[in-house]
Structures are given as structure tokens and as C-alpha cells.
Amino acid sequence: MYRYDEFDASFVSQRTEQFKDQVRRRLAGELSEDEFKPLRLMNGLYLQLHAYMLRVAIPYGTLNSRQMRKLAYIARTYDKGYGHFTTRQNIQFNWPKLEDTPKILEELAEVEMHAIQTSGNCIRNVTADHFAGAAADEIADPRPYAEILRQWSSLHPEFSFLPRKFKIAITGAPNDRAAVQVHDIGLQLTRNDAGETGFVVFVGGGLGRTPMIGRKVRDFLPEEDLLAYSEAILRVYNRYGRRDNKYKARIKILVHETGLEELKADIEQEFEKIRFGVLRLPEEEVRRIEAYFAPPPLEVGAATSAAVEARRASDAGFAQFAAHNLNPHRVPGYTSVTLSMKPIGGIPGDASDAQMDVMADLAEQYGHDEIRISHEQNVILPHVKLDDLPALYDELVAAGIAEGNAGLITDIIACPGMDFCALATARSIPVAQRISERFGAAERQAEIGELKIKISGCINACGHHHVGHIGILGLEKKGEEFYQVTLGGSANENTSIGEIVGRGFSSEEVVDAIEKLVDTYLGLRSGKEETFLDAYRRLGEAPFKEALYGAA
Amino acid sequence: MKVVTANRLLSGEVVWLGENGRWVERITLAGVFDGKEAVAEALALGLASKDRQEVVDVYEMDVTVEDGVIVPVRLREKIRATGPTTHRDLGKQAQAVSA
Structure with missing residues (x-):
């Protein structure tokens, strides 16, 4: 796995020192909250409902035992004995004290970790397929490229004040497990006819209040052009992205309002200016970074045990x-x-x-x-x-971590929701818990098969509800929680945005509604091999709608 | 009826403005303000405290008083006053019932 060089180590420790001084100045009254807030956010420190929350970066979701032990130590020493893994492959601590955070950042730096790029309008931590470097279907390990993108994007001065946050995801396999088509830039490793490695490039995907699927801007971007092309996209976005309205500031809106062809032309034009400059990736540098991700020595064994x-x-x-x-x-x-x-x-x-x-x-x-x-x-x-x-x-x-439910109905994504989050409009976790209990029996889950339920507690969609086979969005209506259900979403290589099936449900009703949908699927599927999503795509929403609301 | 709430700067702890103008960590001890002027006055006290770097995020919120007990109107504020409904062992609900 990647090891910090002197440059990485020095900027992380510099940032820790800076933040320590910023906290000191805040406590001394030299910085007001308005001045301090953007600084703390640049170091992953939010103020949530009950306390501060520290989001720690786990770049491309990769860590070693020493780092995991440090996270455990921080949970035990500075928090309340637990951490929460997020939908961006990071970890959040829900109860740190402001005065302790410089010390926590020092502890993290000891194991080459930090909270940089976990918040603010910068290029966020790059996410990747969690089976990277191991999966049988992989063309190449995407993490060396994720690491190259990290080195380029960390503290990039030109991109520290973007119109809005910017998320990049990369997958090395044709079966996309990194949801690349719902990221600002999605990269899919591929090989051309000559056997050279490159990327399919998607731009302008995203969830939130305006979900959009990324548009393909390149069928094959050569490896050596990765940074120059990324920089060209960011430059076009930084220049033309809207700054007048926070809700229209992501690159997906720019793609939508400008039109794909014009934007593509802008990107290509910018790219031509810089492609042979300092950002051109030298082959030996890529191979050098790749060596850090070399797989451990594994003896080939029998395919079954x-x-x-x-x-x-x-x-x-x-x-x-x-x-x-x-x-x-x-x-x-x-x-x-x-x-x-x-x-x-x-x-x-x-x-x-x-x-x-x-x-x-x-x-x-x-x-x-x-x-x-x-x-x-x-x-x-x-x-x-x-x-x-x-x-x-x-x-x-x-x-207590042996549940055999990966990919099944109880393997639910849920954002923290109103139990923790200052932005939430309804709770997410209790709904996930009740669904999990309802369908928890092993035989029942196995019978239902692959079914991805994703729950968000507000329109910002941290729980990825738009791309859930069944998506649940928690809203507030007349002071009560209520839940809108979407069907048919998916975040794999055949990405689709779920469609709202009808009026929403109260907290009391929503689990029954999910059960009706599941029973409808079980009754109509062509066989056990037909998943919920396949059945929905074949049948359309009508039978599901009827199950929920009766015949029209 | 309203109370004024904030988070302590140092710890992030949720607090409400008490009747004596000091921050309290239990909503039961909060001062309840009725009428535009009383609320504005309380809010001004809270904001002055913010300027002294004691708290952040000062705002007023609606409550009702039922049998002498202060109850927030919005669910969000109910959860803030007690703690996460998912972790009954954490937050204010887990602490002893004392100031």
C-alpha cells in the first residue's frame, strides 16, 4: 500500500500545526466563528446536532491494521467508543471536543492519516472499488491512479475554492462497484485494441436534489493524459460553474445547462493547451506508484477448499x-x-x-x-x-460481525439522518433498523436475493437513495417524518435513477410498504435468478404501484 | 413560546439559555420566553455570549409547556434535547437527571 514520502508527511504535519494554531486563536477570541468555520471544515470538523463531528479520510477506502487500530484508539480515547463508516469510504466520529481535535489530527498523522479533503468546496477524497487489487474481473488495480489523483488534488491551489465540492470515483473492473456514473468525474479503466491502459471518462454525474447520470466524454483516455484531462475538466468547471446559487453549483448543472457537446469542446480545448505540459504522466512514475500497491505474495491454490x-x-x-x-x-x-x-x-x-x-x-x-x-x-x-x-x-x-447478508435486503445503506445530522429532515437509521428486523431471518433474505435498499434523511442524498433498487427519502411534512419511496435505481455499470412510485408514507407505514413491494416482486418474478431490479425493469412500476395504493 | 439554544464552543454540547441568563445543559432548566420583546432580549443575550466565544449557532426555537415541562415543537429539537434515538446510551438521555 502507498507510503507517505517526505512531501506528504510534511504537508500533513504542517496542516496539523496550522489547525492547532487556528483552534488556539479561535479559543482566544482572535477568530470569530464565521472566520473559523471554513478553516475547521477544511479539516473535516463539522458541528452537528449534539456535538462536533470529525470526518477522517480513508483515501480510496484502503487502510492497514495499524491505521485501523489508531481509529479504534481515537474512538475509545476521544470519542464514545465507536466510529461510523460512511458512503464515501471515510469514517466519522460523532462526539469529539473542539479542544481535542488538534491532538486527534496529530494521532492520525502518526499513521499517515488526516481529515483533509473530507469537506469544503475542493476535490474530495477519491473513492474506488473496494475489491480493487483483488477482484477476478479487474482489468487493473484502480488505486495507483486514485493515489496519483490524490497527489495532484491535495491542496491544489487553483481548486481550493471551487463553485462546490467535487467528487471523483474510479473502478478497475467492468462490473462497477464504485458508482462512478454518479460522481462529478467517473473513471472506468479499460484497454484499447493495442492493449494499452486508459479510461472511459464520465462527467457530471451526481445525486443530491438534482440526480443525474454522468455523461461519457471519452471512450478512451490514455493513461498518460489522466491528470491533464482531469485538470482541463476542473478548469472549465472552475471557470463556468455557477457560483450564484449553491444548489446549482455542481458540475452536473453546468453539463445540463451548457450542453454536453459545447462543454466537451471546452474541455478538449483546455486539454490541448496543457496535455504536453507538466501534468503528462511519465510511464516510470505510474509504475513506481503502482509498485506500492503490488499485491501480497499469494500462493495459487485449488479453486475450492x-x-x-x-x-x-x-x-x-x-x-x-x-x-x-x-x-x-x-x-x-x-x-x-x-x-x-x-x-x-x-x-x-x-x-x-x-x-x-x-x-x-x-x-x-x-x-x-x-x-x-x-x-x-x-x-x-x-x-x-x-x-x-x-x-x-x-x-x-x-x-458480532459475521452477518452473511452482503448485497441482501438487510445490507442497507443509510445516512446518519436526523439522529445526528444538522441538515436532516427525518431519521434514516431507525427505518433501516426496522426493515432489517422485518426481513432479518436468514432464509427469507436468501430467498429474496440481491436487493439494495438505500435511505437518505434529506434531499442531499448521502444515503444514495436515488440509486437504490428501493430508495427511501425521509422528509418532514407538517412536523412529522414522512418517507418517499423510489424504485428501479442502480449505481452499477447500468446506472439508473429511481422513480418516485407515489405519495409518501408515515414512519409507521413505511416498513409495511417495503414489505408489500418485496412480496409483489416475489409473486411476479420469473424465477429465483430474476433479481428485484431485473423484475422491476421488466414489469415497470404498475404492479408495484397497485400493491401500494390499490388499482387506479 | 420560545427558548434560545446554542452549542458550547469548546465541547459542542447543546445548551439553552436559562432564566438567569446563563447557559444550561437540560432543556427543563431553560427560560421560556413569550412575546416578541422578551424573545428578542433573550436572543440578544445569547448572541452576546457568542461574541464572548462561549457558544456557537445561537437561535430561538418553538416550545410548548405541558404540565410545567418544556417540550420542543420540532422533532429535530426533541432529538437535540435528548440525544440520538438510535443510541439511547449516548447524549443527554444517558446522563443523570441533574443540572
């Missing part, structure tokens, strides 16, 4: 886990294991300090010291030997 098969036959819980929480590894004899942060009835994305320590230990013992955070708010051990699975599973059971 007798130990796993034996356990599968004798233990239903293990069988369920093995059926859903494993992703095919490119090296036979290995697998990528999802540790579900979605216990039945639990809080999506929460992990206690003790669980974080256990995950760090297990990553060392069974996973070559590699850990990933997924945007679906789970934790992944990317390189686990199949033969080690039974032993690993036993440890996960003991730690």
Missing part, C-alpha cells in the same frame, strides 16, 4: 456467509471477504472500538494486513485464503 465445503455442509450460518460475503479473487485459492457492518436490527456502518481492533487483528492474521472500507459501509479483507475461512468466520461470530 475442502475445509470450506465441509463447514458449509454442517453449518447453516457459515453457508449463508459463504454464499453472500465472498467475492471472487483473481488468485485461485483466495477470496475477498466482506465483514458486514449491518447486524440485524443494528446501525448501518457503526463499528465499536473493540470491533475495529478485532478487524485489525484479523487483517494481520488472515488478510496480509490489508483492509478496505466500501461505500456500502462495510469492511473488506481483500486477500483471504479459502482454507482460512472457517477460522476467520469463528472469530467474526465472536466479534
